[in-house]
Amino acid sequence: xxxxxxxxxxxxxxxRRGAILSVRDLKTYFATxxxxxxxxxxxxxxxxxxxxxxxxGESGSGKSVTGFSIVRLIEPPGRIVGGEISFKGQELxxxxxxxxxxxxxxxxxxxxxxxxxxxxxxLRIDTQMIEAIQAHERVPIAEARARARDALGKVGIPxxxxxxxxxxHQFSGGMRQRVAIATALLNQPxxxxxxxxxxxLDVTIQAQILAEVQKLTRDTNTAVIWISHDLSVVSGMAxxxxxxxxxxxxxxxxxAEVINAPRHPYTAGLIGSxxxxxxxxxxxxxxxxxxxNLLDLPEGxxxxxxxxxxxxxxxxxxxLFARHGHVHxxxxxxxxxx
Amino acid sequence: MPFWFIKRLxxxxxxxxxxxxxxxxxxxxxxxxxxxxxxxxxxxVERLRIVTALGLDQPLWKQYLSFIGNALHGxxxxxFVFGEPALKVILQRMPATFELxxxxxxxxxxxxxxxxxxxxxxxxxxLSRSIMAGSILGFSLPTFWVGLMMIMLFxxxxxxxxxxxxxxxxxxxxxxxxxxxxxGLRHLILPALNLALFKISLVIRxxxxxxxxxxxxxxxxxxxxxxxxxxxIISVHVLKNILIPIITVIGLEFGSLIAFAVVTExxxxxxxxxxLIIDSINSLDRPMIVAYLVIIVIFFTTINLIVDFLxxxxxxxxxxxxxx
Ligand SMILES: Nc1ncnc2c1ncn2[C@@H]1O[C@H](COP(=O)(O)OP(=O)(O)OP(=O)(O)O)[C@@H](O)[C@H]1O
Ligand code: SF4
Ligand SMILES: [Mg+2]
Numbered sequence: 001x002x003x004x005x006x007x008x009x010x011x012x013x014x015x016r017r018g019a020i021l022s023v024r025d026l027k028t029y030f031a032t033x034x035x036x037x038x039x040x041x042x043x044x045x046x047x048x049x050x051x052x053x054x055x056x057g058e059s060g061s062g063k064s065v066t067g068f069s070i071v072r073l074i075e076p077p078g079r080i081v082g083g084e085i086s087f088k089g090q091e092l093x094x095x096x097x098x099x100x101x102x103x104x105x106x107x108x109x110x111x112x113x114x115x116x117x118x119x120x121x122x123l124r125i126d127t128q129m130i131e132a133i134q135a136h137e138r139v140p141i142a143e144a145r146a147r148a149r150d151a152l153g154k155v156g157i158p159x160x161x162x163x164x165x166x167x168x169h170q171f172s173g174g175m176r177q178r179v180a181i182a183t184a185l186l187n188q189p190x191x192x193x194x195x196x197x198x199x200x201l202d203v204t205i206q207a208q209i210l211a212e213v214q215k216l217t218r219d220t221n222t223a224v225i226w227i228s229h230d231l232s233v234v235s236g237m238a239x240x241x242x243x244x245x246x247x248x249x250x251x252x253x254x255x256a257e258v259i260n261a262p263r264h265p266y267t268a269g270l271i272g273s274x275x276x277x278x279x280x281x282x283x284x285x286x287x288x289x290x291x292x293n294l295l296d297l298p299e300g301x302x303x304x305x306x307x308x309x310x311x312x313x314x315x316x317x318x319x320l321f322a323r324h325g326h327v328h329x330x331x332x333x334x335x336x337x338x
Numbered sequence: 339m340p341f342w343f344i345k346r347l348x349x350x351x352x353x354x355x356x357x358x359x360x361x362x363x364x365x366x367x368x369x370x371x372x373x374x375x376x377x378x379x380x381x382x383v384e385r386l387r388i389v390t391a392l393g394l395d396q397p398l399w400k401q402y403l404s405f406i407g408n409a410l411h412g413x414x415x416x417x418f419v420f421g422e423p424a425l426k427v428i429l430q431r432m433p434a435t436f437e438l439x440x441x442x443x444x445x446x447x448x449x450x451x452x453x454x455x456x457x458x459x460x461x462x463x464x465l466s467r468s469i470m471a472g473s474i475l476g477f478s479l480p481t482f483w484v485g486l487m488m489i490m491l492f493x494x495x496x497x498x499x500x501x502x503x504x505x506x507x508x509x510x511x512x513x514x515x516x517x518x519x520x521x522g523l524r525h526l527i528l529p530a531l532n533l534a535l536f537k538i539s540l541v542i543r544x545x546x547x548x549x550x551x552x553x554x555x556x557x558x559x560x561x562x563x564x565x566x567x568x569x570x571i572i573s574v575h576v577l578k579n580i581l582i583p584i585i586t587v588i589g590l591e592f593g594s595l596i597a598f599a600v601v602t603e604x605x606x607x608x609x610x611x612x613x614l615i616i617d618s619i620n621s622l623d624r625p626m627i628v629a630y631l632v633i634i635v636i637f638f639t640t641i642n643l644i645v646d647f648l649x650x651x652x653x654x655x656x657x658x659x660x661x662x
Pocket of ligand 2: 264265266301302303304305307308309310311313314318329330331332333
């Protein structure tokens with residue numbers, strides 16, 4: 001039973017109603033001297049309150065651009081050229097700058113990839129956290145400070161009261177990322193967009209932070225978009241996963257289904273290159289070929305030049321095929337027993 | 339006092355010491371003051387008497403040693419022309435120069451930072467381009483020429499402002515100040531602006547470059563993601579970052595403001611140290627020249643020290659690295 005759904009990433013219309021975030025056919029292009037880079041090209045997905053969506057794909061697939069498009073922080077030469085982003089019933093693509101400012105940090109918070117760069121080096125931690133509260137609420141400074149201190153405590157920073165007075169350079173990378181996470185949690189947002197927040201950190205700290213974010217967001221029913229190029233990181237914590245390739249979602253569905261029965265050859269390749277899923281002694285299966293040049297994508301399926309299943313049919317563009325909320329964009333999907 | 343500061347202090351003293359040697363040798367090369375000071379109709383005996391009285395018969399190294407010995411007691415020599423201690427003569431003229439230099443500094447900040455901010459935030463706008471073009475003029479037009487043009491336009495043609503002098507002054511703590519009276523202020527405007535022009539251009543360019551460097555940083559994007567207003571981002575996140583290099587340069591430039599006041603003071607007949615040194619050079623008043631240069635060197639090194647110190651206050655990273 002397969003059906004072609006245009007522009008909807010396979011999530012059934014019923015679940016769309018309960019969504020706090022609903023992205024439809026989002027297109028974000030960059031006008032570069034070499035041509036128009038279609039970094040995100042027709043992206044659709046839904047997110048319910050408390051749900052964790054893992055957004056996975058190799059470097060340059062458009063994950064960050066997706067995240068920044070949602071909060072409308074795309075800078076020139078980038079521009080959202082089409083699509084809809086509906087957040088709690090509000091349409092964001094047409095929202096005013098002030099409307100967006102009020103949403104950011106208050107209802108939609110972000111955590112960035114590189115903790116070494118996200119905190120202002122010349123401002124103390126308390127300044128940077130208190131301002132995040134006072135940008136949205138008239139709160140006395142002492143109260144805002146207390147909230148900042150509690151948030152630091154929650155993310156596992158020892159002696160938060162003293163650490164508030166420190167400057168970013170006095171923290172390690174892992175600690176800085178905790179500060180960024182604490183800042184994101186300050187206003188109890190409905191949605192956190194975490195853009196590879198643990199990639200720059202070493203593995204043990206990655207795991208700790210992952211577990212903490214998971215716990216904190218579960219407690220407050222916060223929805224999360226967790227961006228990563230590493231499917232194994234996402235598979236441990238996400239409810240749903242969406243795999244991006246060249247600005248599009250090529251496969252999406254519940255984590256267990258996508259991991260255990262990938263349909264798209266690209267997803268299968270990603271899983272094949274996870275060391276834990278390989279039998280001992282077997283060579284890691286890699287996706288061969290180079291990451292695609294967005295200015296020079298093959299006609300039809302963008303993955304065609306790297307795909308083992310490719311044939312004449314793939315010269316046309318595959319639509320989205322859906323089965324039980326598990327969607328894929330491929331003419332010759334992998335079989336479930338593969 | 340932190341160790342690094344003591345180290346810098348020691349270095350500064352060494353520099354001052356080295357400079358006195360250079361200045362002393364340099365000045366003795368310019369010419370023999372006796373040629374100017376001894377009346378042309380004086381006979382050999384009279385000439386010898388004057389030369390001995392001024393200590394010019396001694397070998398240079400002996401003159402230097404006695405200069406250093408006296409300098410350590412706060413005596414930088416006696417002016418040939420005024421017959422008074424050179425230090426005293428200079429100190430009398432110093433407030434006028436300070437007043438002028440400070441006014442120029444304030445103008446540089448007042449105009450330079452807002453214009454530079456604007457040009458940095460809207461780099462492609464017409465106004466920004468005009469600001470930048472203006473700053474290039476400010477850099478390249480010679481101070482004396484601009485000064486003369488200002489006098490021509492505002493003093494001679496329009497008659498709005500006086501062309502020279504300090505105007506009415508008020509005595510505060512035994513020192514005369516122009517900026518406290520309306521008339522004095524009118525006298526101050528043109529020379530201060532003239533002296534400031536180069537610095538305004540410098541601050542504009544520094545500020546603009548700083549803004550352009552800071553705006554694309556991740557922490558600015560993160561500040562936006564927190565929902566901060568653009569106003570707060572610029573006035574706190576951007577400004578605090580670019581203030582560090584600006585303060586450094588403005589501070590370091592204060593010394594050169596005082597040094598360059600020479601030109602402005604001469605054009606606007608502003609009775610400060612700069613005008614004094616020009617007069618002293620004309621009359622080969624060697625102790626005055628040496629004393630002036632030594633004072634200027636001490637100035638520069640002191641300012642450097644203060645700037646270093648301010649730097650550590652402003653930039654938390656420097657504070658940590660230097661262990662203060
Ligand atoms: N400022 C820009 N100018 C031009 N092109 C851009 C710009 N920013 C992003 N792009 C294009 O958008 C594409 C997607 O970028 P994006 O940052 O979303 O990738 P990503 O999936 O987050 O990769 P990574 O894992 O490396 O962070 C890139 O391939 C790049 O070509
Ligand atoms: S559509 Fe064809 S080329 Fe594209 S992934 Fe499927 S089999 Fe491979
Ligand atoms: Mg990215």
